[in-house]
Amino acid sequence: MQIATTIIFFILGTVFGSFFNVVGLRVPEKSLLSEQRSYCDHCRKQLTWRELIPILSYIAQKGRCKECEARISPLYPIMELVTGLLFAFSYYRYGWSPELILGLILIALIIPVTVADLEYRKVPNQLLLFFSPIFIIYRIFYPLDPWWDSLLGAGVALVLLLLIYFLSRGGMGMGDVKYYILFGFIFGLKQFFLLFLLSNIYGVIIGLVKMRMKGTGRKTKLAFAPFIGLAALTVFYFGDAIVLWYMRLINY
Ligand SMILES: [Zn+2]
Structure with missing residues (x-):
């Protein structure tokens, strides 16, 4: 079945x-x-x-x-x-x-x-605005353990990403910042860090492949949200397993 x-x-x-x-x-x-x-x-x-x-x-x-x-x-x-x-x-x-x-x-x-x-x-802001209340309602019914991990994840994401936003001077879009914060809320602090790390690894890998294919020198702005989304899905499906594996790795 x-x-x-x-x-x-x-x-x-x-x-x-x-x-x-x-x-x-x-x-x-x-x-x-x-x-x-x-x-x-x-x-x-x-x-x-x-x-x-x-x-x-x-x-x-x-x-x-x-x-x-x-x-x-x-x-x-x-x-x-x-x-x-x-x-x-x-x-x-x-x-x-x-x-x-x-x-x-x-x-x-x-x-x-x-x-x-x-x-x-x-x-698009409209999508983030449409989905934010849905995720908030979801987390009211099915909170993280502890429940305030959502607020911690969103709060740390907010500080970290705003810092990067201002330091990168337009290298990162405000849309990406808000997108990350929403995922910080959904997944909590630990998983947010994993998501942030993975999205950057994906971005670097694809960026290098694209540079190889097109030849260096040509600078095309890479859409970054697909990597954030891919990282979010990785964390959603495999986050617990990856964190567990990492914990074992640093213990031994
Ligand atoms: Zn046609």
Whole structure:
């Protein structure tokens, strides 16, 4: 039964992923509510239900709009696939539990923020404002141990990130700062430190790979929120195991 449910979560995830793409793309342009249906960004043709099937429609159309042949960004099917895998893995990892709910809310935040940052180089305030009360309510029902660890995590994140924000003189965006603080609240102090460390490791690795590929000298601003999101998911799924492993490492 578990396999069947995991597959259902995967399919549900791809459908939600397709919605999260739209949210990430339209929230920064504030056109989320003005346009009812999905359309081609190039020719504005409304998409039929066939063209809305996650991942498969992209493959069937060979990555192009049926009407105008404009290329569809591979980012969309990739994010649909990633969302499907994350939904499935959240269920697989935590089963029917409060953690599963937290996982789904985290994915609903992280995927649109990732799309928005890759596309527009910003973390939309509207998304952070929408999700903050949801996470606060979640932590009222399912507090960390001790409960004030959330406040400690958010407080330390606030001080640390504001310091980096002012020292880096625009190297880090205010959106990234707020994004980190929200995760400080969700995960508490210890896990926040792990998240902060991991996001920087991911950033450095991808930064080096990109420099290799494009050749040094060309400075393109790297979207950083995807690394914060990836680190948050790593901490959510494996944080306890990593902290435990580290504790053993320094004990012996
Ligand atoms: Zn088109």
